[in-house]
Amino acid sequence: EPEVTQTPSHQVTQMGQEVILRCVPISNHLYFYWYRQILGQKVEFLVSFYNNEISEKSEIFDDQFSVERPDGSNFTLKIRSTKLEDSAMYFCTHSGRGNEQYFGPGTRLTVT
Amino acid sequence: SQKIEQNSEALNIQEGKTATLTCNYTNYSPAYLQWYRQDPGRGPVFLLLIRENEKEKRKERLKVTFDTTLKQSLFHITASQPADSATYLCALGDYGQNFVFGPGTRLSVLP
Numbered sequence: 001e002p003e004v005t006q007t008p009s010h011q012v013t014q015m016g017q018e019v020i021l022r023c024v025p026i027s028n029h030l031y032f033y034w035y036r037q038i039l040g041q042k043v044e045f046l047v048s049f050y051n052n053e054i055s056e057k058s059e060i061f062d063d064q065f066s067v068e069r070p071d072g073s074n075f076t077l078k079i080r081s082t083k084l085e086d087s088a089m090y091f092c093t094h095s096g097r098g099n100e101q102y103f104g105p106g107t108r109l110t111v112t
Numbered sequence: 113s114q115k116i117e118q119n120s121e122a123l124n125i126q127e128g129k130t131a132t133l134t135c136n137y138t139n140y141s142p143a144y145l146q147w148y149r150q151d152p153g154r155g156p157v158f159l160l161l162i163r164e165n166e167k168e169k170r171k172e173r174l175k176v177t178f179d180t181t182l183k184q185s186l187f188h189i190t191a192s193q194p195a196d197s198a199t200y201l202c203a204l205g206d207y208g209q210n211f212v213f214g215p216g217t218r219l220s221v222l223p
Contacts, residue, residue, distance in 0.1 A: 033210070043156060043201065043213040056210055091155050099205055100146055103155030 004032075004092050004104035012110045016081050021107045023075040023092030031095045034067065034077050035103075036060070036088040043091070049075065082111045114140040116214035118202060124220045125192055133187040133217045135202035140212070142204035145178055145185050150199045150216065159200075160187075192221045 005024045013019050025032050034046040048055040052069050066078045079086055087110050093101040119134035135145070144163045148156035162169045162178045162185070169176045175188040189196050199216040 042215045043203075045210040045212070048210055058210065089155075093155075096158070098161050099144065099207070100158040100161050101148075101156070101203075101211060102158060106155050 003102060004094055006090075006092050006104040006107050008107060009105065010108045010110070012112065013082055015084060015111055019079050019082055019109060021077045021079075021090050021092075021109070023077070023104060024073065025075050025092070026094050026102075029094040031055070032075055033093045033095070033101065035091045035093060037091065037106075038085075038088040046077070046090075079109075082109075084111050087111045114138070114204075114212055116140075116202065116204060116212060118200075118214045118217045120217055121215070122218040122220065124222060127192060127194060127221055127223050129192055131189040131192045131196070131219055131221070133200050133202075133219065135185040135187070135214055137183050137204055137214075140183075140204055141180070141206075143206045144204075145176075146203045146205065146211070147174075147176055147185075147187050148201040148203060148213075150201055156201055156213075189219075192219075194221045194223050197221050 007022045030051055032049045035043050037043045045058050047057040047061045064080045068076050089106045089108050091106045092104045115138045117136045125131045146161045147159045150156040160169055160171055160176045162176045164180055173190045177186045197220050199218045201216045202214045203211045205211045
């Protein structure tokens with residue numbers, strides 16, 4: 001199964017700054033997801049995106065977060081005003097026919 | 113609220129033995145359950161999916177069972193090898209809903 005690509009691989013930002021994480025999805029897939037994993041903790045669902053609209057979002061995905069597909073191809077996760085606790089790995093995924101998740105390599109976000 | 117537990121944070125096993133990892137859940141009736149492997153600094157990699165109406169699934173040296181009465185899945189790696197050392201995650205899902213991941217079990221296969 002082809003993998004999504006994510007950029008950057010590592011982002012360091014100061015608290016209060018905005019960050020944009022990018023994902024290049026696999027063509028012919030309609031469902032995409034963002035997950036995060038704080039170091040040493042479990043993978044947590046953030047948001048699912050179907051046919052260019054948010055399908056479902058978790059409690060973590062508050063007003064500070066947004067997702068877009070600005071040019072119809074790349075898929076972005078924006079955090080408006082980062083907090084220290086936003087430091088984590090952020091994964092973009094797409095789902096297979098059986099709803100299995102295929103994870104991208106992730107972006108490590110470090111908020112200082 | 114939904115809760116997923118995996119038997120232990122870490123499991124050490126001797127090479128060649130069968131590793132058995134457990135995933136227990138409460139307050140949930142998933143349509144399917146999945147197992148993933150995660151290596152340090154990498155994203156999880158999908159291994160196996162088992163549906164609620166299936167008792168057992170196999171793939172090479174891997175075997176998964178799913179008991180919806182006990183609310184438990186067992187994940188077996190037979191003839192384990194040092195290369196199998198990783199963290200293994202279970203994830204529960206339902207059609208049209210997001211996935212809930214367990215905390216993972218870190219498996220170390222000792223040569």
